[in-house]
Amino acid sequence: MSMTPTILEFPPTSSSAWRASTDSIAVSLQGVSKIYATASGETVNALHSISLDIRAQEFVSVIGASGCGKTTLLRIIGGLEAQYDGNLLLTGSKRRGPNKDIGIVFQDANLLPWRTVLQNVLLPAQVLKLDRKQAMERAFSLLELVGLEGFEKKYPFELSGGMRQRVAIARALIHDPSVLLMDEPFGALDALTREHMNLELLKIWHSAKKTVFMITHSISEAAFMSDRVIVMSPRPGRIIAGVMIGLPRPRNLDLLSDAAFGEYTRKLRHLLDGDHTSKDGAEVVRGRVQYD
Amino acid sequence: MTEHSSDAGSDPVRTGGRSAVSGRKLPGGDYFISAGAFAILLAIWEGAVRVLHVPDFILPPPSAIGTSLYYGLRSGLFVHHFAVTAMQTIAGFFLAALFGIGLGALIAQFRIVERTIYPWLIALQALPKIAIAPLIIVWAGYGIESKIVIVALVALFPILVNTIVGLKSCDQGKLDLMRSLGATGWETFRLVRLPNALPFIFAGLNVAIVLAILGSIVGEFVGSKAGLGNLILEANFQFNVAQMFAILVILGLFGVALSMAVRFVQTRLMFWNTGFSQSI
Numbered sequence: 001m002s003m004t005p006t007i008l009e010f011p012p013t014s015s016s017a018w019r020a021s022t023d024s025i026a027v028s029l030q031g032v033s034k035i036y037a038t039a040s041g042e043t044v045n046a047l048h049s050i051s052l053d054i055r056a057q058e059f060v061s062v063i064g065a066s067g068c069g070k071t072t073l074l075r076i077i078g079g080l081e082a083q084y085d086g087n088l089l090l091t092g093s094k095r096r097g098p099n100k101d102i103g104i105v106f107q108d109a110n111l112l113p114w115r116t117v118l119q120n121v122l123l124p125a126q127v128l129k130l131d132r133k134q135a136m137e138r139a140f141s142l143l144e145l146v147g148l149e150g151f152e153k154k155y156p157f158e159l160s161g162g163m164r165q166r167v168a169i170a171r172a173l174i175h176d177p178s179v180l181l182m183d184e185p186f187g188a189l190d191a192l193t194r195e196h197m198n199l200e201l202l203k204i205w206h207s208a209k210k211t212v213f214m215i216t217h218s219i220s221e222a223a224f225m226s227d228r229v230i231v232m233s234p235r236p237g238r239i240i241a242g243v244m245i246g247l248p249r250p251r252n253l254d255l256l257s258d259a260a261f262g263e264y265t266r267k268l269r270h271l272l273d274g275d276h277t278s279k280d281g282a283e284v285v286r287g288r289v290q291y292d
Numbered sequence: 293m294t295e296h297s298s299d300a301g302s303d304p305v306r307t308g309g310r311s312a313v314s315g316r317k318l319p320g321g322d323y324f325i326s327a328g329a330f331a332i333l334l335a336i337w338e339g340a341v342r343v344l345h346v347p348d349f350i351l352p353p354p355s356a357i358g359t360s361l362y363y364g365l366r367s368g369l370f371v372h373h374f375a376v377t378a379m380q381t382i383a384g385f386f387l388a389a390l391f392g393i394g395l396g397a398l399i400a401q402f403r404i405v406e407r408t409i410y411p412w413l414i415a416l417q418a419l420p421k422i423a424i425a426p427l428i429i430v431w432a433g434y435g436i437e438s439k440i441v442i443v444a445l446v447a448l449f450p451i452l453v454n455t456i457v458g459l460k461s462c463d464q465g466k467l468d469l470m471r472s473l474g475a476t477g478w479e480t481f482r483l484v485r486l487p488n489a490l491p492f493i494f495a496g497l498n499v500a501i502v503l504a505i506l507g508s509i510v511g512e513f514v515g516s517k518a519g520l521g522n523l524i525l526e527a528n529f530q531f532n533v534a535q536m537f538a539i540l541v542i543l544g545l546f547g548v549a550l551s552m553a554v555r556f557v558q559t560r561l562m563f564w565n566t567g568f569s570q571s572i
Contacts, residue, residue, distance in 0.1 A: 078472050098474035110465040113564040114487045123483070127473040155564055 025092070026179055026211040027054040027077055032086035034072055034237075045236030046072045047084070052230065052239060056091075056178065059205060059212045061222035062230045063272060069237025070215045071183055077213060078104050078181050090179070100128060103172030103210075105182040109164035111156040111171075117143065118152040121171045128175050135174060142170040145204055162193040166200065173208060180205075182214040186221070194218075195253060198225055202251060219272070223264045224251060231271040241271050352534035361538040369523075374542060376519040377508055380436050381550070384443020385504040392448050392500070393493060396455025401481060413452065421445045422510050429515040439511040439519070446507030447500035451493065458492025459485050491565050494558040501550045505543065 034047040047069040054060050062070045075081040076088060079098040088095050090102075103124075111120045118139055125135035143149055146166040156164055165185060172180060185201075186194045198221060205212055216222050222229045223245055231241040245264055247255060255261050334354045340346075341353040348356060364370040395413070398405045425442050432438035462485050470480040512521025520539050527535040 075468075079474075080468055080472055098472055100474070102472070104469070104472045106465050106468065108465050110463070110469050112466065112484065112487070114490075114562075123469075124473050127470065127475045127479055127483070157564055 024056045025053050026056040026058070026090070027213065028052070028087075028089040028092075029073075029077070030087040030089065032073075032076060032084055032088065034069065034076065034081065034084040047076075048236035048238045050086070050237075050239060052242075054179075054211055054213060056211055057209050059214070059225055059227045060230060061214045061216055061226040061228075062232060063216060063219060063222045063268065064232030064237075065234050065272070067237075068232040068234040070232050072237065073232075074104075074181050074183050074213065074215055077179075078102055100175060101177045102179045102181060103175065103177040105165070105168050105172045105180065105185045107184045107187050109156070109161075109168040111164055111167055113156050115155075116152065117148065117154050117156070117159070117167050120156065120167055121174055123171060124175045130175060138176070139170070139174055142173055143167075145207065146170045146200065160193075162189055162197055165189065165197065169201070169204065173204075173210070178211055180210045180212045182212065184215050184217060187217060194221070199253065201225065206250065219265050219268045220256065220261075223247075223261060223268060224255060229264075229268055231268060233274070243268060243271070349531040349533050352537060356534040357537040357541065360532075360534040361541060364535065364538055370520075370539070370542060373518055373520050373523045374546070376436060377512070377521065377543075378546065380439040380511075380519070381443055381504050381508040381546075383436075384440045384507065385447055385501060385550075387440060387444040388447035388500055388504065389451055389497060391444065392451025392496065393455050396452045396493075397459060397481070397486075399452075400456045400459035400485075401477065413449075416445075417449045417453075421507070422514075425511055425514040429511075434515050434517050439508055439516065442511035442514075443504045443507040447504040450499040450503065451496040454492045454496030454499075455489060458489025461492070462488045490562050494554070494562065497554050498551065498558075501554050502547065505547050505550065509543070 029050050029052045032047055032050040033045075036044040036046050038044060050069075050073060062073065064070050072081060076084055079095070079102065082096055090099060112123065115123070118136075121139045121142060122135055125132070125139075140149075140152070143152060146169055148163060148166055148170070151159070151163070156167070159167070165188075169185070186197045189197060202225060214222075214225065226245050229243045229245060230239055231243065232238065233240045243264070247258075247260060247264070338353045338355060341351055352360075361370075395409070399410050399413075400406075421442065424445075428441050428445075429438045432441055459481075466484050466488065467480065470484055475483070508519070509521035509524070512519040513525060516522045520543060524536055524539050527533070527539065
């Protein structure tokens with residue numbers, strides 16, 4: 001393998017390979033801040049001036065300690081949080097509130113237990129009043145994509161945790177959104193199921209060509225899956241680094257024992273631990289994670 | 293792995309639904325034991341009353357109760373009064389369900405309704421409903437209508453309170469899901485909140501059905517022309533204790549039948565909520 005374990009900083013200073021024109025930016029956050037008022041009257045600086053661009057079809061992961069505001073960030077992009085300062089642009093236009101072009105996978109599958117697998121997948125189509133016949137065909141092909149063909153008539157309580165999360169992924173894709181937001185989608189699964197689901201998700205990402213914004217607690221999951229890993233830090237919630245993951249695709253589990261992969265995870269761990277300069281002297285660009 | 297593992301994380305697919313409960317050697321054996329114990333109890337009762345010469349107006353033997361039940365049913369006396377009580381109990385219960393679920397939904401969904409109507413309902417709940425029964429009989433007469441109102445009042449609150457709790461206790465994740473899709477309040481209510489509240493609502497209905505029978509009988513005690521409660525009073529005045537027991541048997545069976553009916557609808561409607569699916 002010709003991969004050198006160098007860490008591509010972001011935004012790139014010399015190379016123009018990652019320089020993209022603005023119309024291929026799927027999600028753009030510009031100076032987004034969010035302040036919560038707690039019940040006791042204190043104010044919490046959940047997000048402080050977040051600027052971040054995500055290119056179309058890019059796989060971006062966010063890691064950071066609890067309370068660094070990563071979920072808040074996802075909720076803002078997903079339209080679940082309307083009270084914030086700054087701007088959110090989706091494919092170049094300003095947005096606030098729910099958007100049809102986004103699918104969300106939550107930490108819990110959040111399936112409706114009284115609906116079958118098929119009915120659960122069709123829920124967004126029902127709410128968005130999409131053509132029923134087309135949605136049905138799409139639901140069947142999505143269930144096949146997530147490896148659940150033949151389970152259409154099962155109820156959620158008949159499925160394992162991993163299967164439920166796969167139904168949730170199919171549901172998030174039923175209305176064919178271009179952006180998929182995932183909030184620790186596999187956090188509740190055991191390690192083996194999780195690795196398997198990571199591979200599944202990469203397969204889905206390859207075939208469905210979505211922009212993915214995934215929150216995770218797992219450094220190796222972030223490095224394994226992503227084109228770029230955003231590292232956040234709490235109090236106030238801010239981006240401390242963006243690390244391009246230059247590992248070749250398609251990726252498989254052998255990569256986990258690869259030296260280059262180990263270098264990335266080591267780097268990410270240093271960043272998380274508050275060491276903002278890597279051992280090999282490369283300076284990490286702080287705060288700004290935007291394409292110009 | 294055992295069949296009843298409650299681990300929701302990585303269970304294999306449950307194929308067969310419910311499995312046979314282990315530890316019961318003879319199918320139906322438990323029922324034989326229960327019925328046998330009941331028969332022995334009746335025999336002891338019968339024997340004790342005869343041997344000790346207990347007068348009929350204190351404690352009649354089971355045979356006298358059986359005889360009274362038989363003649364009461366055959367003459368149509370019990371059937372007529374039962375029909376009245378059953379009618380008002382069921383009508384009152386449905387009225388309570390209608391208002392309980394309807395008002396509960398309005399209170400849970402609209403803050404203004406919660407602020408204006410709910411305090412009054414709380415006040416009404418604190419009031420012993422039986423105390424206003426005479427007033428209701430003055431307003432609605434001695435007929436079946438006043439009893440329907442009393443039944444509805446008595447049975448309303450468990451349904452109302454459970455409906456409100458059920459609708460409000462909806463999992464935030466499911467609400468976020470609906471919100472991310474831009475669902476309207478009505479869509480969220482219809483597709484998520486209401487089905488989600490069903491286990492709570494049925495818990496309320498299970499309590500309410502027992503209270504409905506109570507309200508029905510007490511209402512008849514306070515003032516009525518017919519009904520099993522009315523008949524109990526009449527038998528009481530005549531020291532016909534055997535008939536009182538016979539009516540109690542009918543009321544007991546009626547109560548069990550109504551509870552079973554509610555539970556039947558519950559299991560049909562909430563097949564997913566069989567105890568091992570809370571954390572989906």
